[in-house]
Amino acid sequence: MNPVFDYHALAPELVLSGAIVVVLVADLLFPDREGLQTSRLASLGILVALVPVLTLAIDGADRSLFGGGFVVDDYAIALKAFFLLVAYVTVLVSADYVGEGDYYKGEFYFLLMSSVLGMLAMTSARDLISIFVALELISIPTFVLAGWRKHDTKSNEAAIKYYLIGVLSSAVMLYGMSLIYGLSGGKVLLADIGKFAAAGDAPPLFAVAIFLTLVGFAFKVSAVPFHFWAPDTYEGSPTPVTAFLSVASKAGGFVAILSIIYFGFFEADESWQPVLWALAAASMTVGNLTALRQTNIVRMLAYSSVAQGGFILVPLAVAQDAPRASFEAVVIYLFIYGAMNLGAFAVVIAVARRTRSGEIESYAGLGQTAPVLGILMSAFLLSLAGIPPLAGWFAKFVMFRAVFEAGGAGAVTLGVIAAVNSVIAFFYYAGVARRIWFEDPAAELAGPARVPAALTVALAMSAAVVLVIGVYPQLFARVGELAVPL
Amino acid sequence: MIAQNIAFWIIAVVMAAAAVRVVTSRNLVHAALFLITVLIGASAQFIILLAEFVGVTQFFLYVGAVAVLFLFGIIVTRAPMQPADYDNDQRWPALAVSLLLLGVLVALLIDAFGHQEIELSDDLLAIGRSDAVGNSLFRTFVVPFEVVSMLLLAALIGAVAIARRD
Amino acid sequence: MALNQFLILSAFLFCTGVYGVLARRNGVLVLMSVELMLNAVNINLVAFSAFVRDVGGQIFALFVITIAAAEVGVGLAIVLLIYRNLDSPDLDRVDQLKG
Numbered sequence: 001m002n003p004v005f006d007y008h009a010l011a012p013e014l015v016l017s018g019a020i021v022v023v024l025v026a027d028l029l030f031p032d033r034e035g036l037q038t039s040r041l042a043s044l045g046i047l048v049a050l051v052p053v054l055t056l057a058i059d060g061a062d063r064s065l066f067g068g069g070f071v072v073d074d075y076a077i078a079l080k081a082f083f084l085l086v087a088y089v090t091v092l093v094s095a096d097y098v099g100e101g102d103y104y105k106g107e108f109y110f111l112l113m114s115s116v117l118g119m120l121a122m123t124s125a126r127d128l129i130s131i132f133v134a135l136e137l138i139s140i141p142t143f144v145l146a147g148w149r150k151h152d153t154k155s156n157e158a159a160i161k162y163y164l165i166g167v168l169s170s171a172v173m174l175y176g177m178s179l180i181y182g183l184s185g186g187k188v189l190l191a192d193i194g195k196f197a198a199a200g201d202a203p204p205l206f207a208v209a210i211f212l213t214l215v216g217f218a219f220k221v222s223a224v225p226f227h228f229w230a231p232d233t234y235e236g237s238p239t240p241v242t243a244f245l246s247v248a249s250k251a252g253g254f255v256a257i258l259s260i261i262y263f264g265f266f267e268a269d270e271s272w273q274p275v276l277w278a279l280a281a282a283s284m285t286v287g288n289l290t291a292l293r294q295t296n297i298v299r300m301l302a303y304s305s306v307a308q309g310g311f312i313l314v315p316l317a318v319a320q321d322a323p324r325a326s327f328e329a330v331v332i333y334l335f336i337y338g339a340m341n342l343g344a345f346a347v348v349i350a351v352a353r354r355t356r357s358g359e360i361e362s363y364a365g366l367g368q369t370a371p372v373l374g375i376l377m378s379a380f381l382l383s384l385a386g387i388p389p390l391a392g393w394f395a396k397f398v399m400f401r402a403v404f405e406a407g408g409a410g411a412v413t414l415g416v417i418a419a420v421n422s423v424i425a426f427f428y429y430a431g432v433a434r435r436i437w438f439e440d441p442a443a444e445l446a447g448p449a450r451v452p453a454a455l456t457v458a459l460a461m462s463a464a465v466v467l468v469i470g471v472y473p474q475l476f477a478r479v480g481e482l483a484v485p486l
Numbered sequence: 487m488i489a490q491n492i493a494f495w496i497i498a499v500v501m502a503a504a505a506v507r508v509v510t511s512r513n514l515v516h517a518a519l520f521l522i523t524v525l526i527g528a529s530a531q532f533i534i535l536l537a538e539f540v541g542v543t544q545f546f547l548y549v550g551a552v553a554v555l556f557l558f559g560i561i562v563t564r565a566p567m568q569p570a571d572y573d574n575d576q577r578w579p580a581l582a583v584s585l586l587l588l589g590v591l592v593a594l595l596i597d598a599f600g601h602q603e604i605e606l607s608d609d610l611l612a613i614g615r616s617d618a619v620g621n622s623l624f625r626t627f628v629v630p631f632e633v634v635s636m637l638l639l640a641a642l643i644g645a646v647a648i649a650r651r652d
Numbered sequence: 653m654a655l656n657q658f659l660i661l662s663a664f665l666f667c668t669g670v671y672g673v674l675a676r677r678n679g680v681l682v683l684m685s686v687e688l689m690l691n692a693v694n695i696n697l698v699a700f701s702a703f704v705r706d707v708g709g710q711i712f713a714l715f716v717i718t719i720a721a722a723e724v725g726v727g728l729a730i731v732l733l734i735y736r737n738l739d740s741p742d743l744d745r746v747d748q749l750k751g
Contacts, residue, residue: 010629017636020636024643065629066625066626066627066628066629067625067626069626069627069629069630070629104647107643107644107647110640110643111640111643111644111647114636114637114639114640115640117633117636118633118637121629121630121633124629128712129627129630129708129711129712129715130627130629130630130633132630132712132715132716132719133630133633133634133637133715133719134630134633136637136719136722136723137633137634137636137637137640140637140640140641140644140722140723140726141640141644143644143726143727143730144644144645144647144648144726144729144730145644147648147730147733148648150648150652150733150737151737153734153737153738156730156733156734156737156738157734159648159730159733160679160730160731160734163726163727163730164679164682164683164686164727167683167686167723167727168673168686168689170719170723171669171686171689171690171693172689174690174693174716175666175689175692175693175696177693177712178693178696178697178700178709178712179696181696181697181700181708181709181712182599182659182696182699182700182703182704182709183598185704186700186701186703186704186705186706186708186709187708188708188712203594203597203598204594204597204598205594205595205597205598206598208590208591208594487653490653491653494653494657494658495657498657498661501661501665502661502664502665502668505664505665505668505669505688506668508668508672508684508685508688509668509669509671509672509675509676509681509684509685509688514678514680514681517681517684518684521684521687521688524665524688524691525687525691528691528694528695531658531661531695531698532694532695532698534653535658535698535699535701535702536702537698537701537702537710537713539710539714540694540698540710540713540714540717543714543717544694544713544717547717547718547721548691548717548720548721551721552687552720552721552724555721555724555725555728556680556683556684556724556728558728559680559728559731559732560680562732562735563680563731563732563735564735572676572677572678572681573675573676573677574675574676574677576674576675577675579674580670580671580674580675581671581675583670583671583674584667584668584670584671584674585667587666587667587670588663588664588667591663591666591667592660592663595656595659595660595663596656599655599656599659600656601654602654602655602656602703603653603654603655604653604654604655604658604699604702604703606653606702609705610702610705613701613702613705613706613707613710614701614702614707614710618707619707619710619711619714622707622708622711623711623714626708626711627711627715630715634715634718634719637719637722638718638722641722641723641725641726642725644726644729645725645726645728645729646729648726648729648730648733649728649729649732649733651736
């Protein structure tokens with residue numbers, strides 16, 4: 001009995017794997033040849049991998065392979081599309097940064113795409129082994145990418161800190177998973193673990209196992225108090241890698257949490273709900289309060305992404321009482337967060353090309369010297385703050401909707417904390433915008449800014465998403481509704 | 487059963503002692519050698535549990551590859567061969583945290599699996615044989631298997647790219 | 653044989669690893685402590701696999717072993733890089749950025 005292979009279900013991963021090999025070989029055969037830049041090849045490969053995602057979406061049927069360990073449903077398809085789009089934009093913002101430095105270009109895109117392959121696998125992973133393996137494929141290439149500026153000791157430090165935290169969090173997560181495997185009577189499929197959790201006769205050790213697993217994931221999504229590596233790693237890494245880490249790799253961690261909570265631990269809510277509640281509240285508060293004090297734009301965005309991670313955890317923390325609304329909220333928030341954060345980092349890269357500085361001071365007067373960049377940066381920051389009519393308000397809206405649907409004292413308290421934090425966050429986002437428009441530029445930066453074509457496309461894409469979703473959220477809300485697998 | 491039990495306890499005591507030395511040794515090379523002792527011990531425990539394939543893989547991969555990598559890393563970074571202080575100033579809090587964790591885990595493990603026994607018999611041997619492992623690996627877990635192949639390639643290329651002198 | 657004798661050995665190794673991660677400041681030694689924790693995971697998985705008579709745990713352990721090897725390779729490459737730039741693999745010396 002030969003296993004029946006559904007190649008269509010595996011097509012996005014297969015196409016991307018093919019593209020990865022092509023990039024690697026092309027870089028070997030044609031080093032630095034004009035007209036065949038690896039960045040173009042990489043972005044083309046990622047776009048081609050989107051084709052089978054589209055055909056799967058049109059086909060619409062849920063596919064379950066290998067005994068249920070690999071599932072392609074609307075949730076998986078939506079997030080596969082998200083990760084591929086994020087990867088495409090990341091390649092665009094990397095193109096000139098990597099092309100102008102003395103970096104290994106082919107290897108850079110190879111590692112980036114390998115990490116994206118891990119994300120695609122993560123969206124479909126429905127057993128502990130697949131989740132673990134996909135998480136490692138997401139992480140290991142990014143350890144190396146964080147240290148890609150080899151002669152910069154800050155980049156070295158970013159890499160070693162990220163690496164040690166990464167392997168430590170995997171070990172903690174695995175210990176939790178090994179206990180879950182034993183307690184559930186030898187089950188690795190999330191569906192089987194879900195049945196065990198629903199039976200409700202698990203010993204207290206099960207709660208500890210869930211706790212350890214979630215601690216491992218909390219490191220990956222840099223939730224407070226497991227966030228301390230994030231600002232250093234984000235500041236030291238090459239900025240395009242930081243953009244990738246703060247959006248894609250973080251979203252990878254959230255997809256893992258989403259899958260493992262919804263398909264596995266769901267009924268054991270007294271074990272995970274308090275943990276996620278505390279992580280959400282702490283991440284929002286600590287992230288925002290620390291972001292207020294930052295003078296470096298990348299560190300500010302790092303703490304802001306810790307806080308945004310907290311906002312994404314809010315619906316998860318009330319998931320038991322509002323399953324559908326929470327799932328929708330997480331997926332929608334991830335999409336919008338991806339667009340606005342990538343956009344903000346694209347502006348940071350564009351500005352740093354001219355000022356060679358990551359300090360917030362260097363944004364003074366950007367509105368006069370480079371009005372378009374100034375407008376875009378203000379738009380992305382105000383979107384992150386949740387100001388209508390930019391997409392961020394819709395992300396916050398679906399989050400609060402999930403909280404209100406859940407009701408209950410715990411959910412409402414968390415909602416109040418989230419509301420207070422939205423106000424705090426407004427101050428530092430608006431603070432940068434104020435410098436852009438109401439302060440005079442440093443004299444030596446009078447000349448016009450030149451933004452390379454690839455970066456322009458990346459900025460345009462992010463800006464378009466942020467504006468269109470912000471003005472017509474109903475177009476996009478459908479994606480969130482469809483993605484709910486319940 | 488008694489022979490396996492005696493073997494377990496001897497190996498377990500050696501492993502525990504070696505593990506403690508790994509985290510307290512003041513000499514890098516000694517720490518690596520104690521780590522190898524733990525790794526070999528784990529491999530022996532897998533054989534006792536009749537998981538032959540995993541036991542052998544543990545031996546080859548960990549003792550053959552990982553341990554050698556560690557020693558290689560120690561050599562190329564020219565770590566001092568004489569004892570040095572490798573601990574930070576958090577030794578006592580660290581000890582408190584790990585002892586607390588150990589206490590909680592042991593109490594809960596006894597609560598959850600108090601009197602459960604592992605029966606070592608021929609059917610268990612069949613589960614751990616390479617044909618059974620291979621069947622499961624390539625039928626049920628073929629996607630993670632392929633993902634790991636890409637992961638190893640990425641790790642290899644990444645390590646070369648970053649460690650290369652240029 | 654009692655299941656718990658394996659699980660408690662594993663818990664001991666795990667906690668020893670946690671101590672090492674918290675108390676060591678040399679990158680290679682921290683990595684060794686993480687390896688102790690991963691071995692604890694493997695002992696758990698194989699013991700449970702024998703207890704419930706299911707091969708899944710052994711497969712899981714095989715994946716853990718393989719990926720641990722890949723992680724160590726990448727980690728030592730990073731340590732080597734730092735050694736070259738700073739002339740020291742000590743974590744304390746790598747401290748320009750303060751979180």
